Amino acid sequence: MSQRLTNLxxxxxxxxxxxxxxPACSSSEFRRWDPEVxxxxxxxxxxxxxxxITAGKLTLTAxxxxxxxxxxxxxxxxxxxxxxxxxxxxxxxxxxxxxxxGIISVGLYFVFAFVxxxxxxxxxx
Amino acid sequence: MKTSSILFLALWLLTGCASRTWxxxxxxxxxxxxxxxxxxxxxxxxxxxxxRTDLEPDGFTINETLTADDEGRIVIDLLAPALQxxxxxxxxxxxxxxxxxxxxxxxxxxxxxxxxxxxxEISVQAKLGExxxxxxxxxxxxxxxxxxxxxxxxxDQLEAIRMKLKIRLAWE
Numbered sequence: 001m002s003q004r005l006t007n008l009x010x011x012x013x014x015x016x017x018x019x020x021x022x023p024a025c026s027s028s029e030f031r032r033w034d035p036e037v038x039x040x041x042x043x044x045x046x047x048x049x050x051x052x053i054t055a056g057k058l059t060l061t062a063x064x065x066x067x068x069x070x071x072x073x074x075x076x077x078x079x080x081x082x083x084x085x086x087x088x089x090x091x092x093x094x095x096x097x098x099x100x101x102g103i104i105s106v107g108l109y110f111v112f113a114f115v116x117x118x119x120x121x122x123x124x125x
Numbered sequence: 126m127k128t129s130s131i132l133f134l135a136l137w138l139l140t141g142c143a144s145r146t147w148x149x150x151x152x153x154x155x156x157x158x159x160x161x162x163x164x165x166x167x168x169x170x171x172x173x174x175x176x177r178t179d180l181e182p183d184g185f186t187i188n189e190t191l192t193a194d195d196e197g198r199i200v201i202d203l204l205a206p207a208l209q210x211x212x213x214x215x216x217x218x219x220x221x222x223x224x225x226x227x228x229x230x231x232x233x234x235x236x237x238x239x240x241x242x243x244x245x246e247i248s249v250q251a252k253l254g255e256x257x258x259x260x261x262x263x264x265x266x267x268x269x270x271x272x273x274x275x276x277x278x279x280x281d282q283l284e285a286i287r288m289k290l291k292i293r294l295a296w297e
Contacts, residue, residue, distance in 0.1 A: 033155070035157065038154075044164060046230065047169055047223070047230050047231075049199075049221070049230070049231045051233070053203070055246050055247070055250060056202070056203050056204055056207075056243045056244075056246040056247040056250070057200055057201065057202055057203060058200070058201040058203050058219075058233070059198055059199070059200050059201075060198070060199045060200075060201065060221070060231065061168065061196070061197050061198050061199075062168065062169040062172065062193055062197045062198075062199060063166055063167065063168050063169065063197060064166070064167070064169055065164060065165070065166045066164070066165060066166075066167065067162065067163075067164050068162070068163050068164075068165065069160050069161070069162050070160065070161050070162075070163075071156060071158070071159075071160040071161075072156070072157045072158040073154045073155060073156050073157060074154065074155050074157050075150065075151070075153070075154050076151045076153040076154070076155075077148055077149065077150055077151065078148070078149040078151060079146065079147075079148055079149075080146065080147050080148075080149060081144065081145075081146045082144065082145055082146075083142055083143070083144040084142075084143060084144070084145075086143045
């Protein structure tokens with residue numbers, strides 16, 4: 001029974017892992033329409049200058065008339081999302097020892113809780 | 126063995142997956158509303174202009190790059206053109222050129238009388254302690270105008286300017 005469970009469970013677990021990880025290691029494209037305004041500008045006539053002279057300096061103020069056309073549009077924007085493998089041994093070691101450290105910590109908790117500080121053993125004594 | 130392999134594979138997948146997102150802007154657009162048109166008169170801010178004066182027979186001319194500020198103001202120091210006017214003995218034409226146009230966008234003549242007013246106003250500032258900036262070639266012209274000054278009043282004014290003169294460097 002145990003052997004059958006192992007034989008069935010392992011391939012199923014492997015498939016589940018594949019199903020869970022495959023979408024992550026892929027790429028997708030999302031289309032988005034972003035609003036913006038197209039502005040076209042053209043001068044209507046020549047620049048005009050108003051002048052003033054003070055303290056030996058001539059100050060000109062330049063103004064010009066412009067015709068402005070504004071058209072609201074939407075621009076197609078593609079949002080690419082890609083998941084890729086950049087595995088290296090540093091990351092692998094880090095993850096491996098993090099998991100190992102977690103298992104050891106939990107294990108140590110139970111060792112101290114139920115073996116070293118065993119209340120029932122104390123009561124017996 | 127199988128368990129170890131699966132654990133190894135799971136760890137591999139767990140450590141090796143990274144994701145990145147980037148945005149690509151396309152040229153595809155669609156109009157979403159009508160075009161609105163408006164006409165407005167506004168100040169030309171942060172525009173570049175070039176000031177030029179008459180070219181003299183000895184090659185002297187004033188050529189300065191000027192920038193309009195945020196309010197569209199262009200400030201032209203009239204001391205150098207005034208000195209040119211007094212030294213060469215004729216009205217000096219000030220021309221403002223835009224880099225977009227093939228003809229001057231603004232012209233103005235500086236007469237001998239106006240030049241003397243400019244010298245008088247700047248000499249007052251010099252007497253009050255303000256530094257007077259001039260290009261090297263205009264500064265050497267100042268000496269020649271002092272030597273050839275027709276009256277004492279103008280000579281005194283020019284001397285006052287000379288006392289506070291500071292050479293304006295090429296990059297300024």
